[in-house]
Amino acid sequence: MIVSRVARRLGSTMLVLLGVSLLIFLIARVIPGDPARIALGPRATEEQVIQMREVLHLDQPVIIQYGHFLTELMQGDLGISLYTNRPVMTDIAQFLPATLELVLLAGFFMVALGLPLGVLAARYRGGWPDNLIRVITLLTVSAPAFVWAVVLLLMLSYFLPLFPIAGRIHETISIPTVTGFMVIDTLLAGHWRGFVSALHHLFLPAFALSLSGVGQAARLTRSNMIETYDSPYIEMAQSYGFPERRIARSYALKPSLIPSLTIIGLDFAALLGNAFLVENIFAWPGISRYGVGVILQKDLNAIVGTVMIISATFLIANIIVDVLVTLINPRIRYAERSR
Amino acid sequence: MTQDLTLSIRNLTLSFTNWEGSTQVLHGIDLDIRPGERVALVGESGSGKSVTARIVLGTLQELASATIAGEVIVEGRRMQDMTPAEWRSLRGTDISMIFQDPTVALNPVYRISRQFHEVLRRSQPSIKRREAEERCVAILADVSIGDPARVLESYPFQLSGGMNQRVMIAMALINEPRLLLADEPGTALDVTVQAQTLHLMRELVERRGTSVLFISHNLGVVREFADRLYVIYKGRIVERGPTKAIFENPRHPYTRALLAAIPRLTGSGIPDIDEVSEAYHEPLVDHENIAA
Numbered sequence: 001m002i003v004s005r006v007a008r009r010l011g012s013t014m015l016v017l018l019g020v021s022l023l024i025f026l027i028a029r030v031i032p033g034d035p036a037r038i039a040l041g042p043r044a045t046e047e048q049v050i051q052m053r054e055v056l057h058l059d060q061p062v063i064i065q066y067g068h069f070l071t072e073l074m075q076g077d078l079g080i081s082l083y084t085n086r087p088v089m090t091d092i093a094q095f096l097p098a099t100l101e102l103v104l105l106a107g108f109f110m111v112a113l114g115l116p117l118g119v120l121a122a123r124y125r126g127g128w129p130d131n132l133i134r135v136i137t138l139l140t141v142s143a144p145a146f147v148w149a150v151v152l153l154l155m156l157s158y159f160l161p162l163f164p165i166a167g168r169i170h171e172t173i174s175i176p177t178v179t180g181f182m183v184i185d186t187l188l189a190g191h192w193r194g195f196v197s198a199l200h201h202l203f204l205p206a207f208a209l210s211l212s213g214v215g216q217a218a219r220l221t222r223s224n225m226i227e228t229y230d231s232p233y234i235e236m237a238q239s240y241g242f243p244e245r246r247i248a249r250s251y252a253l254k255p256s257l258i259p260s261l262t263i264i265g266l267d268f269a270a271l272l273g274n275a276f277l278v279e280n281i282f283a284w285p286g287i288s289r290y291g292v293g294v295i296l297q298k299d300l301n302a303i304v305g306t307v308m309i310i311s312a313t314f315l316i317a318n319i320i321v322d323v324l325v326t327l328i329n330p331r332i333r334y335a336e337r338s339r
Numbered sequence: 340m341t342q343d344l345t346l347s348i349r350n351l352t353l354s355f356t357n358w359e360g361s362t363q364v365l366h367g368i369d370l371d372i373r374p375g376e377r378v379a380l381v382g383e384s385g386s387g388k389s390v391t392a393r394i395v396l397g398t399l400q401e402l403a404s405a406t407i408a409g410e411v412i413v414e415g416r417r418m419q420d421m422t423p424a425e426w427r428s429l430r431g432t433d434i435s436m437i438f439q440d441p442t443v444a445l446n447p448v449y450r451i452s453r454q455f456h457e458v459l460r461r462s463q464p465s466i467k468r469r470e471a472e473e474r475c476v477a478i479l480a481d482v483s484i485g486d487p488a489r490v491l492e493s494y495p496f497q498l499s500g501g502m503n504q505r506v507m508i509a510m511a512l513i514n515e516p517r518l519l520l521a522d523e524p525g526t527a528l529d530v531t532v533q534a535q536t537l538h539l540m541r542e543l544v545e546r547r548g549t550s551v552l553f554i555s556h557n558l559g560v561v562r563e564f565a566d567r568l569y570v571i572y573k574g575r576i577v578e579r580g581p582t583k584a585i586f587e588n589p590r591h592p593y594t595r596a597l598l599a600a601i602p603r604l605t606g607s608g609i610p611d612i613d614e615v616s617e618a619y620h621e622p623l624v625d626h627e628n629i630a631a
Binding site: 231232233235236237238239240241242251254255328329330331334 | 398428429430431436443444446447448457458461494
């Protein structure tokens with residue numbers, strides 16, 4: 001039943017991606033400026049520019065251009081980037097894992113820190129742990145990720161040199177690229193010191209990126225837990241003398257998790273966007289940084305490719321959250337079955 | 340004397356304090372329940388009937404804003420002599436409670452069987468799955484559920500309100516409690532279903548000799564169910580006595596107003612009752628001689 005749900009969601013995801021591709025394809029062509037001219041630079045001759053326009057199919061109507069794009073996409077080809085002069089697919093394969101690494105760890109922080117903090121605050125509602133958590137999470141929510149990136153960088157890398165300033169791994173370590181995920185590649189290479197170094201480099205940017213999500217998850221979980229605590233079934237559990245810790249952990253937490261998970265899913269997608277400034281601050285060679293670079297260069301193929309990949313990641317994150325919510329909430333599960 | 344009683348409440352007072360000051364909710368309640376007796380506590384909303392049940396249960400004491408004085412004695416054990424943890428150990432074993440709306444009082448994300456299991460573990464922490472299942476099936480049969488296996492495998496939202504109510508009655512009685520607190524049971528259900536389940540509940544507690552504190556705002560429902568009656572108004576007991584005696588001869592003005600409020604088939608619409616009346620504050624009318 002889960003399988004069929006995922007299959008159905010994947011189907012609709014394809015449709016959404018198609019829509020996204022059309023939209024971004026058009027938008028990219030509406031932005032002022034001639035991509036061929038930007039790519040060739042101011043010294044190129046008129047003939048060269050015209051030739052370039054032909055190569056890029058820019059001399060044809062937009063609808064034909066889109067047709068070209070789709071046929072190439074079917075073959076797994078997103079075209080050549082004018083920015084790096086390489087196939088866009090190659091660029092994405094190189095830059096995406098770095099960002100995913102960052103975003104996945106940030107997502108892990110949101111779940112592993114945000115949820116427990118929310119539960120703790122709800123448990124001690126009105127007490128000092130609650131007040132402390134509320135103040136801290138308000139701070140983390142109200143400043144954007146790049147502010148935290150700068151603050152953390154200054155505090156924990158510059159004044160107190162606990163963490164590296166930039167990069168993905170110590171410069172003396174070189175690891176063959178297999179998956180592109182530094183953490184995984186070091187393990188595949190059996191390079192233990194490299195693995196530790198990769199994690200060490202990853203921690204601060206991921207943490208900075210996750211902070212506002214952590215705060216949001218904690219605050220939402222707290223208010224959901226408090227609402228759940230006022231519900232009759234919690235009173236019933238208490239009136240039967242179930243241990244308080246059990247009530248908190250299973251009776252109150254499980255129903256409260258449903259909205260928290262949904263929000264974490266959305267936040268997770270927002271991380272991809274927020275990652276841009278964080279990647280710049282930590283000199284992290286990720287897809288967000290690449291994406292902004294290609295937009296400024298009006299590199300049409302790369303813009304469309306990057307946006308498509310980010311949308312796909314967003315949609316996949318939502319499918320995962322959807323499946324988790326289905327697993328937790330019997331109502332959805334059974335509505336599904338009887339359909 | 341109090342040793343023989345299942346529940347004895349003496350001069351119970353309760354006030355809530357917040358930053359604006361304190362509000363007194365209970366002004367010295369006395370109430371007794373003998374073994375196997377069904378006693379009803381009747382009054383309008385806000386009269387203090389539900390908080391009384393929650394004090395007996397010990398859950399209200401956990402609120403920092405509540406100040407409670409007086410004596411609560413269950414089966415000869417004085418609450419004041421026990422630690423909160425000791426009192427807590429009585430919950431779900433010697434004292435259990437039935438709630439107003441069964442569909443929201445059962446946990447929405449767990450199957451009925453799991454919730455039963457949890458309740459059973461209160462009295463037998465190491466109960467085996469098989470034994471638990473047998474006991475659940477037996478008690479569900481007692482509350483006239485024809486298909487216990489299916490009900491146990493269900494989530495509350497898959498059952499009707501009446502079914503959930505039966506499940507809740509079964510859950511409250513499965514550990515053979517000495518005292519059952521029923522807080523407006525079935526008020527959220529429609530009248531016919533409420534009547535059915537109340538009959539069922541009455542039969543069961545009668546057979547098991549369970550004492551019941553039945554809390555309600557509806558004298559019509561109480562008449563069927565209770566041996567004795569306490570009428571509560573604004574935190575004071577205004578009339579007490581055998582159900583029959585009070586129905587035949589209601590002497591306190593507030594009791595009369597409550598009786599007049601029972602809707603009748605051949606009435607003249609909504610009865611005309613004073614919302615507030617000086618007469619409601621008249622002293623206790625006692626139909627029995629068991630003085631405090």
